[in-house]
Amino acid sequence: MIFDVAVIVQLRPGISDPEGSTIERALPTLGFDGVSGVRAGKHLTFRLEADNDGEATSVVEDMCARFLANPVIEDATITVTPAS
């Protein structure tokens, strides 16, 4: 089966995010008030061949742990869906 995979890599809660903070400080200058908690990250998408949903997820988890995210400072959120 072919799966569509989406991975969001973000700094872990508690790790300061200067990029997110800078974006947050810039928003009010455009009149967007009331924004808080901006976090910047990376969004990766790709296709993956695997026998089933569970196998695809576990392969992507391994990718994240060893390469796509740095577990010292980052978390990864994984979405796996059968390719249409």
Added chain:
Amino acid sequence: MSTRIGVVRFPGTNCEFDVVTALESMGEGAELVWHHQDDLTEYDGVILPGGFAHGDYLRPGAIARFSKIMGAVEAFAAEGGPVLGICNGFQVLTEAGLLPGALQKNAGAKFLCGPCEIEVVSSRSVLTGHVEPGTVLSVPINHFEGNYTCDQATLDSLIEGDQVVLRYVDNPNGSVSDIAGVSNPAGNVVGLMPHPERAVDALLGSTGGQTLLGAFCAATTRVG
């Protein structure tokens, strides 16, 4: 006899010639080693210089750590050989797991480039073997992702194990505990954000870097 230092070059490395020139100006031997090579046994010491290895894609050091040469760097380090990562080289060593922690974007999201005062904390490492703790050196910094980060347990073990090698006098980038450089538990693998190769001549404003590189070269002969 001068030492023979291997200076590793990834695609995107850009401080390798500065490192070689600095070492040669000090009477030491240095040569470039392409990242496809898989053997470093002929060298007395290994330096991973600064730059943007593999474009810093994904994260600084994230792709470089899978280069063929990194297996040789690991083997060299495991034998007790002196390994030094400068700036991007420090980032590569943390990604490779040869040094603890990680380097994230500077606090304030500011690219920093300028002279910087650092204090030698430990003389147990290959970078500071002959340098008295408390010595303050001026060595320039040039980075966007130099904010040293680790969890509390790692920080405690770094301090307890005398692995904090250098601290900023006036923390420029938000690094935890003002850390500018750390070593592995054995002290033979060291990473630092400041660029010692840019401070080896009074004409350049400081010779603080020469003090560190000199200690590193002395450590190579001690080991080899």
